[in-house]
Amino acid sequence: MEQQELRHWEARCIQEEPPLCRAGCPLGVDGRSFARTMAREDLAGARAILEKTMPLIGIVGRLCEAPCEQYCLRREFGGSIALGGLERLCLSSVPGRGKILRLPARPKKVRILGSGPSSLTVAFDLAKKGYPVVLLHLADGPGAWLRDLPESALPTSVLQEELARLVTLGVTFQPVADLDASLYATDAGDACYIGQDDALTPDLRTMLEAPDPMTFALAGPGLFTGGLCSVGHPYRLITDVSQGREAAVSIDRYLQGASLTASRVPLRHGQTDLFTETKDVAVKMRIVAADPANFTRQEAVAEADRCLDCQCLECVKHCVYLAEYGAYPKTYARRVYNNSAIVKGIHQANRFINSCALCGQCETLCPKNFSMAELCLDARRLMVRENRMPASAHWFALLEMRAAASETALVRHAPDKTSSQVIFFPGCQLAGIRPDQTLRLYARLRELQAETGIWLDCCGAPAHWAGREEEFSQFRDRLAGIWDSMGRPQVLTACSTCLKIFREHLPEITVASVWTLPLTTGAKGVSRPALALTDPCTSRHDPATRQAVRALLTAMGQELAPLAMSGELTECCGFGGLMEGADPALARKVTAARVAQANGVFLTYCAMCRDQLAKTGKPVLHLLDLLFADTTHPADEAPASLSARRAGRRLLKAKSLEELPTDEPWEKLSLTIAAPVAALLEERRILVDDIRQVLFHAAGGGASFEHGADGRRLASARLGEVTFWVEYRLVSESYHIERCWSHRMTIGGGGES
Amino acid sequence: MSLRFLPQDMNWICRPCREPLQPGMVELHYMGNVFKVELPVCPKCGAVLIAEELALGRMLEVEQLLEDK
Ligand code: SF4
Ligand code: SF4
Ligand SMILES: [Zn+2]
Numbered sequence: 154m155e156q157q158e159l160r161h162w163e164a165r166c167i168q169e170e171p172p173l174c175r176a177g178c179p180l181g182v183d184g185r186s187f188a189r190t191m192a193r194e195d196l197a198g199a200r201a202i203l204e205k206t207m208p209l210i211g212i213v214g215r216l217c218e219a220p221c222e223q224y225c226l227r228r229e230f231g232g233s234i235a236l237g238g239l240e241r242l243c244l245s246s247v248p249g250r251g252k253i254l255r256l257p258a259r260p261k262k263v264r265i266l267g268s269g270p271s272s273l274t275v276a277f278d279l280a281k282k283g284y285p286v287v288l289l290h291l292a293d294g295p296g297a298w299l300r301d302l303p304e305s306a307l308p309t310s311v312l313q314e315e316l317a318r319l320v321t322l323g324v325t326f327q328p329v330a331d332l333d334a335s336l337y338a339t340d341a342g343d344a345c346y347i348g349q350d351d352a353l354t355p356d357l358r359t360m361l362e363a364p365d366p367m368t369f370a371l372a373g374p375g376l377f378t379g380g381l382c383s384v385g386h387p388y389r390l391i392t393d394v395s396q397g398r399e400a401a402v403s404i405d406r407y408l409q410g411a412s413l414t415a416s417r418v419p420l421r422h423g424q425t426d427l428f429t430e431t432k433d434v435a436v437k438m439r440i441v442a443a444d445p446a447n448f449t450r451q452e453a454v455a456e457a458d459r460c461l462d463c464q465c466l467e468c469v470k471h472c473v474y475l476a477e478y479g480a481y482p483k484t485y486a487r488r489v490y491n492n493s494a495i496v497k498g499i500h501q502a503n504r505f506i507n508s509c510a511l512c513g514q515c516e517t518l519c520p521k522n523f524s525m526a527e528l529c530l531d532a533r534r535l536m537v538r539e540n541r542m543p544a545s546a547h548w549f550a551l552l553e554m555r556a557a558a559s560e561t562a563l564v565r566h567a568p569d570k571t572s573s574q575v576i577f578f579p580g581c582q583l584a585g586i587r588p589d590q591t592l593r594l595y596a597r598l599r600e601l602q603a604e605t606g607i608w609l610d611c612c613g614a615p616a617h618w619a620g621r622e623e624e625f626s627q628f629r630d631r632l633a634g635i636w637d638s639m640g641r642p643q644v645l646t647a648c649s650t651c652l653k654i655f656r657e658h659l660p661e662i663t664v665a666s667v668w669t670l671p672l673t674t675g676a677k678g679v680s681r682p683a684l685a686l687t688d689p690c691t692s693r694h695d696p697a698t699r700q701a702v703r704a705l706l707t708a709m710g711q712e713l714a715p716l717a718m719s720g721e722l723t724e725c726c727g728f729g730g731l732m733e734g735a736d737p738a739l740a741r742k743v744t745a746a747r748v749a750q751a752n753g754v755f756l757t758y759c760a761m762c763r764d765q766l767a768k769t770g771k772p773v774l775h776l777l778d779l780l781f782a783d784t785t786h787p788a789d790e791a792p793a794s795l796s797a798r799r800a801g802r803r804l805l806k807a808k809s810l811e812e813l814p815t816d817e818p819w820e821k822l823s824l825t826i827a828a829p830v831a832a833l834l835e836e837r838r839i840l841v842d843d844i845r846q847v848l849f850h851a852a853g854g855g856a857s858f859e860h861g862a863d864g865r866r867l868a869s870a871r872l873g874e875v876t877f878w879v880e881y882r883l884v885s886e887s888y889h890i891e892r893c894w895s896h897r898m899t900i901g902g903g904g905e906s
Numbered sequence: 907m908s909l910r911f912l913p914q915d916m917n918w919i920c921r922p923c924r925e926p927l928q929p930g931m932v933e934l935h936y937m938g939n940v941f942k943v944e945l946p947v948c949p950k951c952g953a954v955l956i957a958e959e960l961a962l963g964r965m966l967e968v969e970q971l972l973e974d975k
Binding site: 503541543544545546851854856857858859860861862866867869876878880892894895896897898899900901 | 917921933936966969
């Protein structure tokens, strides 16, 4: 990934955009963090948040008129969060920390005329940056109209404290008789700010033209002005403070010889790209303070607790995988980028990249269509190209794919036909998991169209998901060749994944889902209570098939139970994107989260989803169980083991050929495998077939050992990329399998030590 | 890297050779890396026994480390 691509990805996730309160604050105060911290009753922490962005905190925090409240998302749901009142309570409850950090002194001098809030802000901001500041004020003392406020609004002691802090920051206060034009004519410093929120003499006032509205610069070099708010203005204080802040930014840029405007972010006035879902927000009324001017601590905490903690996280809220890694796509894009940028050393994000289900739910949910699937798939392809994809990540799925495309593959016209109008492509999962129902469905399809051929194969999705572009494109060419040799019939798939792969990668082939055909036979099936229909994630962008499935169910009189995330928002069953290969525990969590979304029996029209979801013990039906009463499987049937799927595909091929399966020599060995051992095999992805081959090798003189005392035997053989070990006992001609394990390392030369 | 990985139970016999296994240095290879490990070996034919604890323990760890998984 290039830097530029990273920027492009990052820009698409708006989770880091400011919430409305912050966008509505001219000082950019983080109202969200402040309110959340207040709600936790951490008042000192809340004050520290204000101090990050607020100048003259004792004054501004007490007097700010809170324009942010105009924008607050809570507004329509019981009234905006009273951030102004919360700030007041916070500041009057927690004493200041005292010292403020000051940057190293700089040589250029700043002169300020006037001592209103805007001038004090300029002084504060620039003194902090290390500039020596001289502030001229009238003889009665600095503060201008702040001095006229009642004690209850701004205690004199607070004003004095803030002025004293300015002195410690290096501000020199100089009393003058009049704030008039002569003052800056004699000495304007290196830059001069004229604060109009003070009693300037009319001669000075009339000579000031209107400043630039963004930079507050006047035409004269090094001259700035602000504090322009009229006396009765509802946001008088904060407006003047904000003008002082903007002028200070300009003065700093000016003194450093930088452009006043280059890449300067204008005030947002409540504008933000942050999206926050409000459909589940309940109205909660604003806390009414007993003393209207001041919240009590308790009232403030309750008020702060109304804050909605505005965030997007639309994708993260619904995706177990995205939530698992504790952040959101903007930071994930950085993670993926860093992972690609590393040449040597540990690639921390390999597992992260390989765990995405590539299901596309995030893209559908995201207001900006951020696709983690695209990000992760691109990253996987790069890993494969650069030859650093962990060999074990997709190993098993790829083996299964290759076997389904060779050993158990088959294509032929209907038994009594020599051509095919359409050809049935059940997909390797349905074929393996439900061979009997696959044949039943095939029979029904031939009733609808006699010239229906059958094509047992894999669509190549595992190679695609694994990022193996080369293998996938060979796969595609092979499929295209077979289709051509069959006379280019229409392809009917029973698997949403196959359908998607055909549509997106083999556009020359006309393809449809079998579920769009009138499959119902009219035969009366079992009547069942409402079922929770879960759409396969690969049907997300296929509304026609989803509708057709619902139409079939309606025709059969089957009621559906509500399931929140369905249709185009549907969720992955835990198999998608081969996430299981990279992180089996996470895949289990994904599956568990899905079945937890509805009580009662689930229904799906993908064989993989059916068995994946059934792993949790949840009753799950396949659409075929409803369509053909004569081949129904019970909803609580255990999922087919990996070995059973292989055997299922073999059986299906043999039955389609109307032949007995041809036995490999090792298939004659008699094995006994107890249930716990079978479970172990499943978890370790060891097929019964693998065991047979190992034992067969051993019988032919391959590696095999025998325990010196207890009669256990051990056999091992390398099959492809993996060495398998089988521990067994021979009991009257039958192999009793006790344990099996495997490793990927190879054993080289050895010798005695 | 040099590791010693002998199982507690060394009482195993190579079936083809009828020889008891003995500790021996063996090379393990993975992704272009080589490790010398002490394992039970048949003194006659050199057959090596990899016990379950090793395959699913240290060996798996090293495999995953090398894969950056
Ligand atoms: S609800 Fe909270 S985070 Fe959202 S705008 Fe209002 S104060 Fe800010
Ligand atoms: S939905 Fe996700 S990716 Fe999209 S903006 Fe929100 S947090 Fe970012
Ligand atoms: Zn031997």
